[in-house]
Amino acid sequence: xxxxxxxxxxxxxxxxxxxxxxxxxxxxxxxxxxxxxxxxxxxxxxxxxxxxxxxxxxxxxxxxxxxxxxxxxxxxxxxxxxxxxxxxxxxxxxxxxxxxxxxxxxxxxxxxxxxxxxxxxxxxxxxxxxxxxxxxxxxxxxxxxxxxxxxxxxxxxxxxxxxxxxxxxxxxxxxxxxxxxxxxxxxxxxxxxxxxxxxxxxxxxxxxxxxxxxxxxxxxxxxxxxxxxxxxxxxxxxxxxxxxxxxxxxxxxxxxxxxxxxxxxxxxxxxxxxxxxxxxxxxxxxxxxxxxxxxxxxxxxxxxxxxxxxxxxxxxxxxxxxxxxxxxxxxxxxxxxxxxxxxxxxxxxxxxxxxxxxxxxxxxxxxxxxxxxxxxxxxxxxxxxxxxxxxxxxxxxxxxxxxxxxxxxxxxxxxxxxxxxxxxxxxxxxxxxxxxxx
Ligand code: SDX
Numbered sequence: 001x002x003x004x005x006x007x008x009x010x011x012x013x014x015x016x017x018x019x020x021x022x023x024x025x026x027x028x029x030x031x032x033x034x035x036x037x038x039x040x041x042x043x044x045x046x047x048x049x050x051x052x053x054x055x056x057x058x059x060x061x062x063x064x065x066x067x068x069x070x071x072x073x074x075x076x077x078x079x080x081x082x083x084x085x086x087x088x089x090x091x092x093x094x095x096x097x098x099x100x101x102x103x104x105x106x107x108x109x110x111x112x113x114x115x116x117x118x119x120x121x122x123x124x125x126x127x128x129x130x131x132x133x134x135x136x137x138x139x140x141x142x143x144x145x146x147x148x149x150x151x152x153x154x155x156x157x158x159x160x161x162x163x164x165x166x167x168x169x170x171x172x173x174x175x176x177x178x179x180x181x182x183x184x185x186x187x188x189x190x191x192x193x194x195x196x197x198x199x200x201x202x203x204x205x206x207x208x209x210x211x212x213x214x215x216x217x218x219x220x221x222x223x224x225x226x227x228x229x230x231x232x233x234x235x236x237x238x239x240x241x242x243x244x245x246x247x248x249x250x251x252x253x254x255x256x257x258x259x260x261x262x263x264x265x266x267x268x269x270x271x272x273x274x275x276x277x278x279x280x281x282x283x284x285x286x287x288x289x290x291x292x293x294x295x296x297x298x299x300x301x302x303x304x305x306x307x308x309x310x311x312x313x314x315x316x317x318x319x320x321x322x323x324x325x326x327x328x329x330x331x332x333x334x335x336x337x338x339x340x341x342x343x344x345x346x347x348x349x350x351x352x353x354x355x356x357x358x359x360x361x362x363x364x365x366x367x368x369x370x371x372x373x374x375x376x377x378x379x380x381x382x383x384x385x386x387x388x389x390x391x392x393x394x395x396x397x398x399x400x401x402x403x404x405x406x407x408x409x410x411x412x413x414x415x416x417x418x419x420x421x422x423x424x425x426x427x428x429x430x431x432x433x434x435x436x437x438x
Contacts, residue, residue: 005032011042023063028070031060050417057314062249062408066099066400067240071315076322078238079103087325092233093117093203096175096396099238100403114203120176121197121206123184124154131181131188140388141270143185144178145263151177152259159257161406170258171399178395179203182388183210189382195219204230207392212380224336225379228329232372235322236390238397242314244268244275248398249405253414258402265398266391272309275390278373281310282342282383285374290341291348298349302358310370311353317363326371330378337378346374 005018018036023029038048053059068077076083079098086095090104097105097113105113130150134143152158155173160166184194187210195213197206201221207229208221239245247268252261269275284306288297301308313320334343350366353359376386405411 007040009040009042014040016040024068029060034059050419052419056246061241061246061414062405062411064240064401064404065102066404067238067397069240069315071313071317074316074318074321074324076239083235083321084325087231087234090234091204092230092237092393095234095237099396099400100171116172117176117203118197118199118206120173121180121199123151123177123180127151127154127181128184128194131184134185134188136189136191138185138189139384140182140185140189141266141276141384141391143188144181144388144391145266145270147181147185148174148178148266149260149263152257152263155257155259158259161255161257167258167403167406171396174258174262174395174399178392179207180210182385182392183207185388186211186382186385189384202226204233222336224332228333228375229379231325231329232375232389233393235325235368236372236393238394238400241401242274243271244394245398245401248402249411250414252402252405253411255413258399261402262395262398265394269391269394270387275369275387275394277309277367277369278376278386278390279383281346281369281373282377282386284309285342285345285349288345288349291345294345294349294352298352298356302356308349308353308359308364310366310373311359312362312364313367316365316367319365320367322368323366323371326368326375327366330371330375333375333378337380340374340378342377343374346370 003020003022005020006015007018008015016036016039018032020030020032034051037051040049041047051059066079068080069075078086078095079102081098081104086098090098093114094105094110097110127147127150131143131147134146151173155170157166158170180197187194195210198209198213198219199206201209201219205221205226208226209219213219241249244265248261248265251264252258272280284297288294297306298308300306330343334340350370353364359365372390373383373386376389377383381389
């Protein structure tokens with residue numbers, strides 16, 4: 001059987017043959033080149049056929065080796081390693097190395113990678129003045145997006161993105177500085193002095209230090225919470241061509257420096273349908289308030305008035321494997337922090353939803369944001385920091401997608417086509433002849 005697609009254009013009776021291209025799995029991700037469709041013309045002067053795919057539900061924008069998701073089977077792998085293995089056996093900086101380099105680091109490679117990243121955790125003192133300019137109650141995601149973009153003014157050499165060594169230096173800086181910017185944004189919002197990095201504590205422990213250190217000489221993070229946050233960072237590190245990764249590739253394709261591209265990706269992540277969902281999950285649970293109010297809330301969701309935040313996914317049409325890991329991990333966190341009513345509401349909400357035909361028919365299951373929000377809340381992170389906690393680990397995923405795009409000979413500036421449905425050519429209307437009906 002030839003690996004090709006034969007189509008007949010019924011307008012002309014002409015037959016066309018298109019080769020079918022495959023990725024790693026013959027039954028997942030086979031594609032035809034959309035550009036081949038342009039051969040199909042109804043007449044000599046016809047532009048040729050386009051593929052019409054609003055929101056890119058069925059469009060492969062690239063070939064990628066970084067992350068594999070099988071939504072039907074609930075599979076998530078980074079560079080071929082299962083998320084279950086990486087979450088239980090690895091640590092975040094090791095996974096960050098894997099995503100960017102394609103292989104797990106040796107002991108010396110990880111030591112060198114960690115040293116280089118921890119060397120860059122400080123931010124230019126002028127950035128503090130920049131951040132102090134935000135109102136005290138500015139949303140930390142707004143501060144993060146603005147400050148990351150502003151970093152591009154500190155490192156003009158970063159515009160030389162054709163130099164792999166220049167790109168590598170920005171990897172170190174961005175992975176290192178995102179937690180610092182995030183923590184400083186939080187401290188600004190509560191009127192606390194910035195808590196400077198303490199590299200003795202490691203990448204994730206130092207984040208707790210910068211967030212929660214008060215007057216003690218040396219902050220000591222709780223090891224259970226530190227491990228839990230490191231797993232959360234691993235689970236959020238990349239997720240193939242999601243909305244924010246697509247933003248990173250799209251903006252990155254016009255070849256600006258990586259700081260403004262990361263700012264664009266973080267802006268996409270901020271939306272309540274994407275990385276802002278974990279914040280909305282908490283607001284939803286608080287609005288529900290108690291388990292006995294759940295049936296009424298579900299009624300409002302089923303009427304179409306509301307969405308059940310933390311449920312549903314474009315790709316996972318069964319349980320999000322990250323949510324499964326988080327659900328199991330939540331108990332360890334709550335042993336340290338104490339359970340809270342919101343978790344009880346969340347568990348009851350999940351139980352009810354998973355038995356309700358409305359959600360079953362639409363294949364709506366808890367996604368990563370459903371449990372991450374409850375865990376972050378138990379760790380005393382304020383709700384508006386939740387999307388920031390998503391952006392920190394996802395920075396390496398965005399960089400891995402960006403690096404792959406830059407090295408892909410088939411990629412060029414992103415510029416999709418459209419199906420024009422507007423007016424045909426028409427003459428200018430003098431002011432006195434215009435009517436206000438429009
Ligand atoms: C992330 O893409 C990624 O990989 C993202 C992410 C990553 O790691 O990068 O996984 C992170 O963004 C997770 C998703 C977080 N968002 C939320 O939890 C917000 C709530 N979920 C939805 O808004 C929605 O499920 C999406 C946006 C996640 C997915 O939406 P789709 O695939 O576009 O599906 P859809 O909107 O076409 O919905 C299909 C049907 C519709 O019903 P009908 O019109 O057919 O009657 O399901 C309904 C929707 O109304 N539906 C929901 C629902 N999600 C979809 N109904 C109630 N509650 C929901 N949450």
